[in-house]
């Protein structure tokens with residue numbers, strides 16, 4: 597397929613958005629291809645020998661000779677897309693905390709704060725809401741959520757509690773509850789099969805939400821931990837309703853109240869995880885399976901999910917509202933504030 601001028605300009609814009617500098621050589625190559633594509637053969641006067649930067653530009657552009665504009669445009673687009681981080685396409689542009697890609701009828705939303713163990717900061721909550729809304733309308737058949745790096749996610753970013761607005765902690769808690777309710781609501785309402793690829797340990801809200809997914813595939817490195825009582829908090833993500841149904845009330849209490857951490861095998865035995873894979877083959881095996889799922893008739897999958905979920909939707913939204921309201925109160929408690937201060941001053945870790 598021929599790259600259009602628009603594609604070419606997009607590619608040039610993407611270079612500006614790269615997180616990692618592509619290096620001078622690549623940038624010089626792109627510059628000269630750009631000049632050739634827009635102006636044709638080198639038309640700038642040859643710079644003096646001491647004008648090193650312009651000399652390098654001139655040499656590189658001049659070396660393209662009479663390369664046709666169209667060829668330069670195509671090469672430039674290809675050059676720049678190969679510099680983009682693997683698995684990234686144009687759809688991911690604009691996200692700070694996610695990598696969102698679409699391929700083989702699968703939209704992949706990857707949590708992308710690996711140095712913070714993919715903790716969910718306020719921006720990430722908003723971006724996930726946005727990505728889910730976009731995925732629900734795009735032409736993919738299924739959507740996958742996964743994490744970049746060694747963690748799936750360490751749950752809520754505890755520094756979210758530090759940025760206090762003029763209205764004080766009460767306003768902070770109220771805003772948090774509103775955001776959480778909208779965030780969880782998107783998972784309840786998501787219309788297509790939603791699959792979690794749990795690539796490593798999962799904590800807090802990243803675990804509770806799994807009860808709202810349609811399939812959960814886990815690496816055998818993954819663990820599942822909801823230390824809400826340790827944090828002076830209470831369950832969210834509809835887990836107060838989904839977990840007792842999935843794994844029995846007693847097992848749900850062990851996790852949600854006593855903070856028992858499950859291995860992937862244990863989580864699978866409890867029904868929270870659909871299947872566990874050895875970490876060494878996790879990506880390959882799961883993606884093979886997902887690609888096969890994505891070839892199934894999308895409308896049939898959507899309608900089948902709808903008929904299963906619709907029966908529960910009203911209840912799930914009511915549970916979500918109640919959990920958010922209870923949490924709003926917990927965030928103002930001494931128990932919660934002390935736990936957050938302890939983490940932030942590194943007195944405690946899970």
Ligand SMILES: CCCCCC/C=C/C(=O)SCCNC(=O)CCNC(=O)[C@H](O)C(C)(C)COP(=O)(O)OP(=O)(O)OC[C@H]1O[C@@H](n2cnc3c(N)ncnc32)[C@H](O)[C@@H]1OP(=O)(O)O
Pocket residue numbers: 711712713715716721750751752753754755756772773775776799800801802823824827829832939944945946
């Ligand atoms: C709109 C609001 C909605 C709120 C919804 C309610 C949600 C509730 C929950 O999700 S409760 C769960 C909260 N999560 C935690 O309590 C986990 C806290 N983190 C840890 O205990 C540890 O970091 C760890 C066990 C996840 C990993 O330990 P380790 O392997 O030793 O790595 P580091 O601790 O050095 O972590 C690296 C780096 O990441 C930062 N980080 C990790 N997790 C979080 C987090 N949840 N919040 C904030 N920051 C986190 C950690 O501080 C390190 O940062 P640094 O390198 O020091 O700058």
